[in-house]
Amino acid sequence: MPDNQKAPANSAGEEEPTDVAERDSKRLVVVSNRVANLNAKAQTGGLAVALGDALSASQGLWFGWSGETSVDAKETMPKIETKGDLTVATIDLTPEEAEGYYLGYANRCLWPSLHYRLDLALCNEEHANIYFEVNARFADNLMPLLEPGDMIWVHDYHLIPLAEELKRRGCTSRIGFFLHTPFPSPEIFAAVPHQKRLGDALMRFDVVGFQTQSDRENFARYVCGFMNGEELTGDLLTAQGQTTNAAVFPIGIDVQGFANLAAQGDGQPSLLPVAPDGDMKTIIGVDRLDYTKGLPERLRAFEALLEQYPQHRRHVRFVQIAPPTRETLPVYQDIRREVERLVGQINGRFGDLNWQPVIYLHRPFPQDVLARLCRESAVGMITPLRDGMNLVAKEYIAAQRPEDPGVLVLSRFAGAAEQLREALLINPHDVNEMASTLDRALTMPRQERWARYNRLRQRVETYDVTNWRDSFMQTFASSDADPVNVFANNKLGAA
Numbered sequence: 001m002p003d004n005q006k007a008p009a010n011s012a013g014e015e016e017p018t019d020v021a022e023r024d025s026k027r028l029v030v031v032s033n034r035v036a037n038l039n040a041k042a043q044t045g046g047l048a049v050a051l052g053d054a055l056s057a058s059q060g061l062w063f064g065w066s067g068e069t070s071v072d073a074k075e076t077m078p079k080i081e082t083k084g085d086l087t088v089a090t091i092d093l094t095p096e097e098a099e100g101y102y103l104g105y106a107n108r109c110l111w112p113s114l115h116y117r118l119d120l121a122l123c124n125e126e127h128a129n130i131y132f133e134v135n136a137r138f139a140d141n142l143m144p145l146l147e148p149g150d151m152i153w154v155h156d157y158h159l160i161p162l163a164e165e166l167k168r169r170g171c172t173s174r175i176g177f178f179l180h181t182p183f184p185s186p187e188i189f190a191a192v193p194h195q196k197r198l199g200d201a202l203m204r205f206d207v208v209g210f211q212t213q214s215d216r217e218n219f220a221r222y223v224c225g226f227m228n229g230e231e232l233t234g235d236l237l238t239a240q241g242q243t244t245n246a247a248v249f250p251i252g253i254d255v256q257g258f259a260n261l262a263a264q265g266d267g268q269p270s271l272l273p274v275a276p277d278g279d280m281k282t283i284i285g286v287d288r289l290d291y292t293k294g295l296p297e298r299l300r301a302f303e304a305l306l307e308q309y310p311q312h313r314r315h316v317r318f319v320q321i322a323p324p325t326r327e328t329l330p331v332y333q334d335i336r337r338e339v340e341r342l343v344g345q346i347n348g349r350f351g352d353l354n355w356q357p358v359i360y361l362h363r364p365f366p367q368d369v370l371a372r373l374c375r376e377s378a379v380g381m382i383t384p385l386r387d388g389m390n391l392v393a394k395e396y397i398a399a400q401r402p403e404d405p406g407v408l409v410l411s412r413f414a415g416a417a418e419q420l421r422e423a424l425l426i427n428p429h430d431v432n433e434m435a436s437t438l439d440r441a442l443t444m445p446r447q448e449r450w451a452r453y454n455r456l457r458q459r460v461e462t463y464d465v466t467n468w469r470d471s472f473m474q475t476f477a478s479s480d481a482d483p484v485n486v487f488a489n490n491k492l493g494a495a
Contacts, residue, residue, distance in 0.1 A: 035064040038083055049254055073094045096130065108123070113192045116385075132161055152174070155180065174476065176206060183210055203229075207475055208244050223239050227239040252464040272373070282317055282319055283317070284321075289323065292386055298434070301383075302318045304432060321370070323365075372399075390410075390416045393410050394460045396408055408420065419459055420456055
C-alpha cells in the first residue's frame with residue numbers, strides 16, 4: 001500500500017489492520033470433482049503441487065469425491081484425513097449419482113458441449129437433475145467443515161452450481177471458480193439444456209477464471225446477449241442482480257521440475273530403438289484417448305506425410321501415447337477402434353521388417369518417462385480439435401535440450417496457442433496442412449529451432465503454474481486486501 005494511502009475503515013470506522021501476516025491468515029479451501037493424490041512422486045503439470053503448497057501454507061482443506069461408490073453414500077459422513085499441514089475431505093457417491101452426475105450430465109453433456117461438439121452431447125433430464133443434486137450434496141457436506149473467512153476455490157465444469165448452493169445455505173465466504181476447459185461461443189452454450197441455470201450459477205461466484213481471452217470473451221458475450229447483462233469497468237460483469245469478476249488466468253506447469261525429469265536421462269541409452277545409421281527422428285504425441293484430442297486426424301496427417309514426402313520414409317517414426325479415459329462411454333470406445341484401425345493401416349501400408357512407422361501405446365506412463373521421450377523427440381505434435389490449455393505443449397518445451405531443441409507443432413484451437421505463438425500453428429482439421437507442417441518441422445534448421453525455442457521457453461517460464469495460482473489468488477483477494485500478491489509475501493511464494 002502506498003505511504004500516503006490510509007488503510008480502509010471497517011464498519012466501526014476503525015482502520016483495518018495492514019499487517020501482512022494477519023492479512024494472509026485466511027484459510028484456502030479447494031473443491032474439485034476428485035482430490036489429487038498428494039503422495040504421488042510426480043504430479044501432472046504441477047497443478048497438485050501448486051494447490052498442495054497453497055493449502056499447506058494456509059493449513060487449508062481440499063474437498064472432493066473419493067472416486068468410490070456405495071449404496072449408502074448419502075448417509076455417510078465425509079472421510080477426513082490430515083496430510084501434513086492440510087486436510088483432505090472426501091465423500092462417496094451412490095452408483096446412481098456417479099452415473100448421472102459424472103458419466104451422465106458432466107461427461108456426456110457438458111464435456112462435449114464445452115468442446116464445441118454438440119453433435120456428441122447426450123443430455124438426459126434425469127442425469128441433469130442428479131448433477132444439480134450432487135452439487136447440493138457437496139454443499140451439504142462442505143458447510144460444516146468451513147470456517148469464517150475461508151477463501152473457497154472451486155474447480156471445473158463438474159461443480160458450476162456449487163457457489164449458488166453454498167450461498168443458499170448461508171455461506172458468506174468468498175468463492176472463486178476456475179474453468180479448465182474451453183468456454184464455447186454463446187450460441188453453443190445457449191444450446192445446452194439448463195444453460196440458463198448454469199449461467200446464473202456462474203454469476204454467483206466472486207471470481208470466474210478462464211484459460212484464454214477467447215474463453216473470457218465468449219462468457220462475456222453470453223452474459224450480455226443471453227442473460228441481459230452488461231460489462232462494467234475492468235473485468236466485471238453483471239447480470240440478474242449479480243456481479244462477478246471474470247478474468248483470464250492461463251494455467252502453467254512446473255517448468256524446472258519437468259526439465260529436471262527430462263534431463264535425468266542425459267548420458268543414458270535412448271528409451272526408443274536407435275537406427276543403425278542414427279538417422280531416425282521421432283514425432284511424439286501424448287494425449288488421453290479423447291475425441292477432443294484430434295488423434296485420427298493426426299494419424300491421417302502422418303500418413304499423408306509419408307505419402308507426399310517419401311524422403312521421410314524409414315527416417316521418422318510417430319510415437320503416440322494415449323492413456324485410456326472414460327472407457328465405459330460408447331463414444332470413447334468408438335475413438336479407440338478408429339485410432340487402432342488407422343495405426344494398423346499406416347503400419348501395414350508403409351512399415352517393413354526394420355521400421356515401424358507408428359508406435360501406439362494405450363496406457364499411462366510415469367512423468368519421468370514422458371519427460372525423457374519429449375526430450376528425445378524432434379517434433380512434439382499437439383493437435384487437439386479444441387482444448388482448454390493443453391499442458392503437454394508446455395511440457396514439451398520445458399523438456400527440450402537448449403542447444404538442440406525440437407519443434408512444437410500446435411493446434412491453433414488449443415488454449416496454449418494464445419501464448420505459444422512461436423510454435424508452428426496448424427488447423428487440426430486440415431490433413432494436408434498438417435503434413436506439410438510436419439515436413440517443415442522435421443527439416444527446420446537448428447538456428448530457427450533455437451530462436452523459436454528461446455522465446456517459447458521464456459514465456460512458459462514466466463507463466464508457470466505458480467504464476468497461475470498466485471495471479472488467481474491476487475484477484476480473488478483484491479476486494480478485501482491490497483492488490484498485491486498476498487501469497488508472495490509468505491512461504492507460498494517459494495513454492
